[in-house]
Amino acid sequence: MIDDVLAADWFGWAVALAIGVPIVLVVLTEVVNHLQRRGHAAAKPLRFLRNWVVPVAALLALLAFAFQSPADQVWVRIVATVLGFLVILLVLSAFNVALFSHAEEGSWRQRIPTIFIEIARLVLVVVGLGLLFQWVWGADVGGLITALGVTSIVIGLALQNAVGGVISGLLLLFEQPFQIGDHLDAAGVSGRVVEVNWRASHIDTGSGIQIVPNSTLAGASFTNRSRPAGPHHAAVDVAFSTDDPPHEVVALLVHVASSLPMLVPGETPTASYSGKGGFSVSLPVQGPGLVGAATSTFLGWLWYAARRRGFALDGDATDPIAEPGVLERAIADVAPSLFADEGGRALLAEHARLERWGVGETVQPSGVVPDTVRFVVDGRAQVVAANGAALLEIGTAERGAAIGQTALTREPAIASTVVQSVMTTLSVPLPTLDRLVASAPRLAQEMGRSIDATKQAMREAVAVSGGTALPGSRS
Known part of the structure; x- marks a missing residue:
């Protein structure tokens, strides 16, 4: 068994x-x-x-x-x-x-695209099941496959326009000539891509969302302003008077452009003279989306900088603060802070001058030995210092405050002064300040106390942030 x-x-x-x-x-x-x-x-x-x-x-x-x-x-x-x-x-x-x-x-x-993978998977499953039923059950699937093929052709001819748009979208998704966030110039539309689907691409033009069919993009040329990767160079054309020295204007343009916060780190803007008072500036910004903000900020700062240098931007050098009596009133406001007598006021009237600054401009950068002391006549600025990658707020500079006091001691400025509201300053050259100090020693004492107060405020700000004291501050 x-x-x-x-x-x-x-x-x-x-x-x-x-x-x-x-x-x-x-x-x-x-x-x-x-x-x-x-x-x-x-x-x-x-x-x-x-x-x-x-x-x-x-x-x-x-x-x-x-x-x-x-x-x-x-x-x-x-x-x-x-x-x-x-x-x-x-x-x-x-x-x-x-x-x-x-x-x-x-x-x-x-x-x-995932849809391609899903379609291929569906086709393979259908074909595999057909072969499986023919092998296991002996079913005749040839007629069914023929019927499905004829039906597919009929449906494709009836829906060729709609299917063509979908296929165009799928091909764009596969090729990926642009991605979400890229800036396109296409079909008369310029803006940032915010969505891409099978049928259309959605482009934010700044004044609304423009829907562009993918078939339109696939059948025409367009410009992807976000590629290749790297800085996007924004071109700005400006004009000055033909009396302004071209090389000095070029230096001013580069100086103003170099202060823009939208620039790519490590990149330097360039400027060139094109004749007849025309200049071209190239701003290497971090992306096409910043072109508008960078251009607007640059032109605004350039207006103030040109007036400070006496250049005629757009052929106009007029400045409201140059009107009669404005300088005298500013000297009268600042004279008590300088302990200036009649002789000192006459000295200021001869050598000091008024300057105006736009919002965001740096009046005095840190680490640079000032050659001028500026006294705030109107407006407000923020005093900040770098602590690694962070900026520490040290204080504010308002009416009557002095900016660049370390010019007196021939030391680099220990903090930067950035304008918060349109500001007017009375700029006193260093030789003039030395003569004022010689006639009023108390001025040197007051400026020394002001420098020490700034350093103390810096130490306190660093302590609060958990960092270490910055170079230039005394313990």
Whole structure:
């Protein structure tokens, strides 16, 4: 009896399945756990293999070989169909991992739209199921495939315009000539791309969202102003009087442009003379979206800087603060702070001058030895110091305050002074200040106390921020 069982054809299959399937499941479990700990994408198809494919394959082997059920039996065919469908899904999952899980940035595998992958997966599943039904059930799928092909052609002809737009969008998504955030000049529209879908691209023009069909972009040329990566050079044309020295104007333009906060770090703006009072300035800003702000700020600062230098921007050198009586009133306001007597006031009237500053301009940069002391007549400025990458607010400079007192001691300024509201200053050259100090020693004492107060405020600001004292401050 036992010999008959051992000699039966099904016995070997039963023993092999009873021993082999648990071993395979244990091995797959260990491999899956190892891959999951490493975060590897191959864990997903192997887990599918362990949970579904192996058990169904074992069931089919049990029915077909151990129980020796006929191949045309319904249950055998059903199990074979389920196993075939699971194998199709497993193969597709494995290909997905092999092709796309470790796609390099910028490669075609990384750029290909998900919809393309889904369509390809659907086609392969349909074809695989057709072959599976033909193999397991003996079904004739040729007629069905022909009918589907004819139907697809009819639908494609009826919807060619709509489908053409979708295909154009898919091709744009695959090629990726632009990304979200890039600035485009396309189809008479200029702005920043905020959304891209299958049908159209949404461009923020600054005055609304412009919807541009992808078929329009695919069928015409456009300019991506955000590529190649790096600084975006904004061109600004300005005009001065032909009486203004060109080289001095170029130096002024570069100086003003170099102070813009929108510039790319390490890049330097350039300026050139084009004749007849015309100049061109190139601003290397951090992106096309900053062109408007950079141009507006530059032209605003240039207006004030040109008046301070006496140049005629746009052929106009007039300045309201140059009107009669304005300088005298400013000297009268500042004279008490300078301990200036009648002689001192006459000296100021001869050598001092009024200057105006725009919002955001730096009146006195840190680390530079001033050659002029400026007294605030009107407006407000913020005194800041750099502490690593951070800026510490040290105080404010308002009416009557002095800026650049370290000119008296011939030391670099320990903080920067940045204008917060349009400001007018009375600028006193260093030789004139020396003569005022010689006639009024108390002026030197007051400026020394002011410098010490600034250093103390700096130490306190650094302590609050948790940093260390900056160079130039005394302990």
